[in-house]
């Protein structure tokens with residue numbers, strides 16, 4: 001992609017940070033911090049795709065996600081696991097879960113997404129994955145990063161479009177953002193092409209982007225937030241009861257058969273509507 005872009009006249013600055021964006025009437029000015037020193041760049045339109053960094057969006061009054069969840073992951077050498085495993089409960093995570101993903105070449109990715117203590121969560125997850133004794137040295141290699149939870153207030157403005165995690169386009173059920181980011185990038189490129197065609201980069205023109213991505217992803221993100229609100233209040237005991245109820249209701253086999261990897265709204269809806277699961281929730285919150 002980079003080669004294709006460069007062959008079509010794109011200039012790529014590596015090891016460069018955009019420190020500010022100022023929107024003028026006829027153009028936009030970006031201040032860059034490069035290895036050779038500061039530089040100014042002028043453009044018709046700018047796409048903010050800075051991941052879990054929100055200084056540019058905040059300065060432009062576009063807001064930031066409701067919260068940032070802690071993410072931590074390490075790659076270990078083990079063949080002990082054949083299938084993906086998810087770890088639920090307070091030993092592993094507050095509000096979310098831990099995971100172990102075998103890459104089937106002797107490596108396994110072990111990680112945790114949590115609102116609590118990420119290192120403890122990872123330590124406990126590692127100890128479950130196999131009889132893994134070298135937990136301390138693994139922890140020192142672990143990569144940590146925030147994960148956006150919830151969208152920013154507005155993902156466009158005059159001459160500006162925000163995409164990916166920078167806009168909070170993240171699955172609120174699992175923290176995954178690659179698929180949503182790619183979908184939104186496609187919508188953004190259509191909107192920007194249109195803006196060039198009509199020669200208008202005002203917020204009104206670029207608002208089409210937000211209308212379209214929200215139509216596709218908005219309710220998925222909201223359902224996930226709703227589910228997280230319920231789920232994060234459950235005790236470990238209720239969580240176990242919830243899984244038992246899901247087994248009885250056939251919900252687990254429904255998810256295994258019909259659940260979609262990137263679309264979770266229908267599964268969340270089904271969980272919330274299931275009578276056995278409702279009973280567990282009722283006992284937790286009212287009973």
Ligand SMILES: Cc1cc2nc3c(=O)[nH]c(=O)nc-3n(C[C@H](O)[C@H](O)[C@H](O)COP(=O)(O)OP(=O)(O)OC[C@H]3O[C@@H](n4cnc5c(N)ncnc54)[C@H](O)[C@@H]3O)c2cc1C
Pocket residue numbers: 016017018019049050051052053071072073111112144145146147163164165166170175176177178179181
């Ligand atoms: C432990 C962990 C595991 C995950 N696993 C998965 C998974 O299995 N599946 C999945 O879909 N998602 C996963 N995610 C989430 C996924 O990594 C993100 O959703 C995705 O990377 C977001 O893509 P992005 O392009 O929006 O931002 P990023 O990939 O974060 O890219 C943003 C880039 O912008 C650069 N940048 C930042 N600020 C500036 C600036 N001011 N000027 C210039 N450049 C700047 C950054 O250096 C970075 O290179 C995981 C996240 C974590 C933390």
